[in-house]
Amino acid sequence: MSTSDPEHNRERDSEATFGDYGGQYVPEALMPALQELEDAYERYVLENEDGFMDEFRERMRDFGGRPTPLQRADRLSERYDREIYLKREDLVHGGAHKLNNALGQVLLAKYMGKERIIAETGAGQHGTATAMAAAHLDMPCEIYMGRTDVNRQRPNVYRMRMNGAEVNPVEAGSGTLKEAINETFRDWATTVETTHYVIGSVVGPHPFPKLVRDFQAVIGREAREQIREKAGHLPDSVVACAGGGSNTMGTFHEFVSDEDVDLYAVEAGGSSLEIDAEEGLAPNSATLSTGTDGVLHGAMTKLLQSEEGQIMESHSVSAGLDYAGVGPELSYLAETGRVTPVSVDDEAALNGFHRLSRLEGIIPALESSHALGYLEESHDELGDLVVVNVSGRGDKDLETVLEETEKRDLEAAPDVEVFDG
Amino acid sequence: MTDDSNAAPESTIETAIRENDPALITYITAGDPSLEDTKRYVEALDRGGADLIELGLPFSEPVAEGATIQAAINRALDAGTTPEGFFELVDDLETEAPLLVMTYYNMILQYGSEPDVRPFVERAAEAGLSGIIVPDLPAEEADPLREACDDHGLDLVFIVAPTTEGERLETIMSQVSGFAYVQARLGTTGARADVSTATHESLERLSEYDVPKAVGFGVSEGDHAAEIIEAGADGVIVGSALIDIVADSDDPEADLEAKAEELKRGAVRGAESLTVDAEDTPEPEQP
Numbered sequence A: 001m002s003t004s005d006p007e008h009n010r011e012r013d014s015e016a017t018f019g020d021y022g023g024q025y026v027p028e029a030l031m032p033a034l035q036e037l038e039d040a041y042e043r044y045v046l047e048n049e050d051g052f053m054d055e056f057r058e059r060m061r062d063f064g065g066r067p068t069p070l071q072r073a074d075r076l077s078e079r080y081d082r083e084i085y086l087k088r089e090d091l092v093h094g095g096a097h098k099l100n101n102a103l104g105q106v107l108l109a110k111y112m113g114k115e116r117i118i119a120e121t122g123a124g125q126h127g128t129a130t131a132m133a134a135a136h137l138d139m140p141c142e143i144y145m146g147r148t149d150v151n152r153q154r155p156n157v158y159r160m161r162m163n164g165a166e167v168n169p170v171e172a173g174s175g176t177l178k179e180a181i182n183e184t185f186r187d188w189a190t191t192v193e194t195t196h197y198v199i200g201s202v203v204g205p206h207p208f209p210k211l212v213r214d215f216q217a218v219i220g221r222e223a224r225e226q227i228r229e230k231a232g233h234l235p236d237s238v239v240a241c242a243g244g245g246s247n248t249m250g251t252f253h254e255f256v257s258d259e260d261v262d263l264y265a266v267e268a269g270g271s272s273l274e275i276d277a278e279e280g281l282a283p284n285s286a287t288l289s290t291g292t293d294g295v296l297h298g299a300m301t302k303l304l305q306s307e308e309g310q311i312m313e314s315h316s317v318s319a320g321l322d323y324a325g326v327g328p329e330l331s332y333l334a335e336t337g338r339v340t341p342v343s344v345d346d347e348a349a350l351n352g353f354h355r356l357s358r359l360e361g362i363i364p365a366l367e368s369s370h371a372l373g374y375l376e377e378s379h380d381e382l383g384d385l386v387v388v389n390v391s392g393r394g395d396k397d398l399e400t401v402l403e404e405t406e407k408r409d410l411e412a413a414p415d416v417e418v419f420d421g
Numbered sequence B: 001m002t003d004d005s006n007a008a009p010e011s012t013i014e015t016a017i018r019e020n021d022p023a024l025i026t027y028i029t030a031g032d033p034s035l036e037d038t039k040r041y042v043e044a045l046d047r048g049g050a051d052l053i054e055l056g057l058p059f060s061e062p063v064a065e066g067a068t069i070q071a072a073i074n075r076a077l078d079a080g081t082t083p084e085g086f087f088e089l090v091d092d093l094e095t096e097a098p099l100l101v102m103t104y105y106n107m108i109l110q111y112g113s114e115p116d117v118r119p120f121v122e123r124a125a126e127a128g129l130s131g132i133i134v135p136d137l138p139a140e141e142a143d144p145l146r147e148a149c150d151d152h153g154l155d156l157v158f159i160v161a162p163t164t165e166g167e168r169l170e171t172i173m174s175q176v177s178g179f180a181y182v183q184a185r186l187g188t189t190g191a192r193a194d195v196s197t198a199t200h201e202s203l204e205r206l207s208e209y210d211v212p213k214a215v216g217f218g219v220s221e222g223d224h225a226a227e228i229i230e231a232g233a234d235g236v237i238v239g240s241a242l243i244d245i246v247a248d249s250d251d252p253e254a255d256l257e258a259k260a261e262e263l264k265r266g267a268v269r270g271a272e273s274l275t276v277d278a279e280d281t282p283e284p285e286q287p
């Protein structure tokens, strides 16, 4: 009864999915735009038509500050008695890896003849990166941000506005990332003919997970070359934090076929890995570690959800990891065993934050602090040579860190009570 | 061009639309503000002349919905509406109009113990539902659900958007089951003050396909219904305007029944003016 020929379907499936994960679960109105984007992805990104990738790389160098260094962390290496190298994505313009993707997609939108940019943001890092990229490339830009996040990430709201972006607070639900994504999809369903949605991580319907991964893959490509230059061989393991998973896939992608390199995706363990089914709350964002298969925001992937299929409210001290879903390719790589999902809780992440600040003179983002927290907890299994992605810098997190540190007795923290003196 | 492969037994939904042309299709969210209320509201719509009734099974992330239906879904979830409660409501309902469920794909997948569409479809068939509409399931991803629906005699209704053209339109129209849900405009659901030009353009594009077409997204008044039927639709779909009544009225049952009557009258008026036009003009300009 179906007219579709199975051969064609299989071909399409293998492109749109990673094993059973991925796909295009979106309203019909968006399907033509996704097809247009697939086409643009193939031509400009994969085939470098019109020199797109050349222009992207040049702009990431001159505007974005690439390549970023791979730095030996001397005191961490000493502390853990192994070689620890940091990939310094905190040094990308804007202070996080987010610009790699944002600039790539805004430029792609330009090549596609789109007139307007929209994006969601949680912590505000993707929003600020998109606003910067849109200003740089002279495109009008609107950012959707949950009301709670607007209130707790004021500095980022100001940065977006300084760059000329409009920031639209989203009042629905808990007012965080999930609601912001919903609202951006709604805008896109209305304006799809003229507007490109710059999704902020390796999530969403095909081709976004691949497109975002390919723009972020520069992290691992550089790191792989740099570590061979500095250490003479490939690392035993690569560690990155995972929210949606864009810095994660960006760091891992180039290493996936190096089977001797272990890949660790560090998720936010929040305050506990237990869920409160009654309240629909997960006090963590450890989707790969604890989630179950389902469909959210256009893709089949691992989710924090109730047995009935309602999406849970997630939690993490780090707003950028606070999401109930995760990229479908990471779900696939975790399912097949290529990537090892692990988690560290809020406290270990805060300790990781303080430790890097004190020992190495680098204030990391709270998101990245999860990867650093994992070093402390489990360095023995990581081997002799370890690359850790520092996905962003922590200036945006200082207030949260002071607040959260005061509440706790943290082993690595300075006495923050005297900071105001 | 048109699809002759629908030699399968005539669907309940298609029959309901063809026999009641111009048909009125109504949507409300189940559990808003409670399942008991929903039962009475559905009965009121049935009395008021609804020919097909869509019931929303609430999902926490309704990306295709505008503010009105989002709020209804939140009220239903706050009231503790579950899929099982929903099916029990449907078990209890005895309406003249066939019932459809409208929900998001994850709700269908999670109904059984493993992610799988079959348990949901089986339970839907057992409860007496005639069809399913899934706003986040484009034709490309629909094979598993369509097969399960075929096995249980349910229609899987597809949406045709203003952006649906060319090959995709052909594919979707060849798979129409029940009726083609014609999305009147880009964007989300929500009552609007006018009938969009996109509606006319879409109906024009679809005129060569011999399948029932019903138009939704933004329809709120009898006059809209008249205009849409006049433009060539076989039915109108109304949701947000009814949710407004559920949310605001002092007597939702009476007002829902009256609203259904108004909409149905409008639709009939539209159909009548078509026949009058046809009589006035001996040689109608048919494309």
Ligand SMILES: Cc1ncc(COP(=O)(O)O)c(C=O)c1O
Residues within 6 Å of the ligand: A096, A097, A098, A122, A123, A124, A125, A126, A200, A201, A202, A241, A242, A243, A244, A245, A246, A247, A248, A319, A320, A321, A365, A367, A368, A391, A392, A393
């Ligand atoms: C510095 C930093 N790292 C990581 C993340 C998490 O995103 P992803 O998992 O997509 O890399 C964010 C998100 O805001 C971030 O700002």
